[in-house]
Amino acid sequence: MAEFFDMGGYAAYIWPAYGIAAGVIACLFIWSWRGLKKAEQAEAALGKRPRRRSARVERA
Amino acid sequence: MxxxxxxxxxxxxxxxIQPWILAVTxxxxxxxxxxxxxxxxxDYQQKDTVRIMYVHVPAAWMAMFGYSSLAIASAIGLIWKHPLADLAGKAAAPIGAGFTIIALAxxxxxxxPTWGTWWVWDARLTSVVVLLFLYLGYMALWNAFEQPQRAARAASILALVGIVNLPIIKFSVDWWNxxxxxxxxxRIGTPAIDPAMLRPLLLMGVAYLGLFLLLLLLRMRVELAERRVMALQLARSRDGEPS
Structure with missing residues (x-):
C-alpha cells in the first residue's frame, strides 16, 4: 500500500496532478450548483409577490 | 416564439439525458x-510519472473540445440569433477554462520530473496559454456590457477570431521544434502507445467528456434561471415597483 502511494518516488508530482484535476472539476460543480440554487431562490422570491405581470419581455 | x-x-x-451521461461517466x-x-x-523512461498522462491528456482534449463548442455556439448565435446558443457559449466558457487550467497545471x-523544468515557452505550451486567455477574454466580454445581446455579439466575435488558435495548438508540435x-x-496508422496505457487514457477521455457535458447542462440551467430572474426584475420595474 505504501508502495502504491509512493508512486516509484514520484508521489510529489503524481498526486498533486490528480488532486488539481479533481479539485478544479469539483469547484466547477459546486460553484454552478450554488449559482443555480441562488438564481432559483431569487426567482421564487420575485414570483411570489402579487400583481406580477407575465414574464414575457419584449426584445430590449 | x-x-x-x-x-x-x-x-x-x-x-x-442527464442520468444517461452519469451512467456512462x-x-x-x-x-x-x-x-x-x-x-x-x-514507462521505461518516465517511470511512474507517465500516470499523469491520464489526467493531463484528456484535459487538453476537453480544453480544445470546449473551445470548438464555444465557437460553434457563437456562430449559431451570430447567424441565426438563437438565444440558447449564446447561453450555451456563455455556459461552456468557464468549463473550458477549467479544463485548460487542469491541462496546464x-x-x-x-x-x-521528465523535462527538468516546470515551464518552457515552447509553441505548444504558449498556444495553450493563449487558449486560456481567449476563454477569459470571452468571459470578460460577457460581463462588460449591460445588454445581453450586445455582450453576446462581442463575445461571439472574439470566440470566432480565436478559432485560429485551435490548429496552432494541434499542429504546434509538428510545425515547431x-x-x-x-x-x-x-497519428496516421496505429497509435504509438501500448494498449495497456491506451485503455485507461480513453476511459478517462470518455469520463472527462461526460463531466464536461454534465457541467455544461448544469451551467445552462444556471444561465436560464438567471435570465428568468432578469426578465422578472425587468417586468417588475416596468410595473413601477422597486425591484
Missing part, C-alpha cells in the same frame, strides 16, 4: 482511475 419554447424543451431534454471514471493508477505499466507537474512530444494517438 422559439425564444420561450426552446428553453422549456431544452430543460426537459437535459433532465432526460461514473463507471468510466472509476475504471480509468483504477487502470491508470494501478494496472497500467510504468498537470503538464507543469509532468514537465518537472517543441519540447512537448507530438501526438501519439491520432
Amino acid at each position: 422559439h425564444r420561450f419554447a426552446n428553453p422549456a424543451r431544452f430543460l426537459r431534454l437535459s433532465r432526460a 461514473v463507471p468510466c471514471l472509476l475504471a480509468g482511475l483504477y487502470l491508470g493508477l494501478v494496472e497500467s505499466p510504468i 498537470t503538464g507543469s507537474l509532468w514537465g518537472k 517543441t519540447l512537448h512530444q507530438p501526438a501519439s494517438i491520432s
Whole structure:
C-alpha cells in the first residue's frame, strides 16, 4: 500500500496532478450548483409577490 | 416564439439525458482511475510519472473540445440569433477554462520530473496559454456590457477570431521544434502507445467528456434561471415597483 502511494518516488508530482484535476472539476460543480440554487431562490422570491405581470419581455 | 419554447424543451431534454451521461461517466471514471493508477505499466523512461498522462491528456482534449463548442455556439448565435446558443457559449466558457487550467497545471507537474523544468515557452505550451486567455477574454466580454445581446455579439466575435488558435495548438508540435512530444494517438496508422496505457487514457477521455457535458447542462440551467430572474426584475420595474 505504501508502495502504491509512493508512486516509484514520484508521489510529489503524481498526486498533486490528480488532486488539481479533481479539485478544479469539483469547484466547477459546486460553484454552478450554488449559482443555480441562488438564481432559483431569487426567482421564487420575485414570483411570489402579487400583481406580477407575465414574464414575457419584449426584445430590449 | 422559439425564444420561450426552446428553453422549456431544452430543460426537459437535459433532465432526460442527464442520468444517461452519469451512467456512462461514473463507471468510466472509476475504471480509468483504477487502470491508470494501478494496472497500467510504468514507462521505461518516465517511470511512474507517465500516470499523469491520464489526467493531463484528456484535459487538453476537453480544453480544445470546449473551445470548438464555444465557437460553434457563437456562430449559431451570430447567424441565426438563437438565444440558447449564446447561453450555451456563455455556459461552456468557464468549463473550458477549467479544463485548460487542469491541462496546464498537470503538464507543469509532468514537465518537472521528465523535462527538468516546470515551464518552457515552447509553441505548444504558449498556444495553450493563449487558449486560456481567449476563454477569459470571452468571459470578460460577457460581463462588460449591460445588454445581453450586445455582450453576446462581442463575445461571439472574439470566440470566432480565436478559432485560429485551435490548429496552432494541434499542429504546434509538428510545425515547431517543441519540447512537448507530438501526438501519439491520432497519428496516421496505429497509435504509438501500448494498449495497456491506451485503455485507461480513453476511459478517462470518455469520463472527462461526460463531466464536461454534465457541467455544461448544469451551467445552462444556471444561465436560464438567471435570465428568468432578469426578465422578472425587468417586468417588475416596468410595473413601477422597486425591484
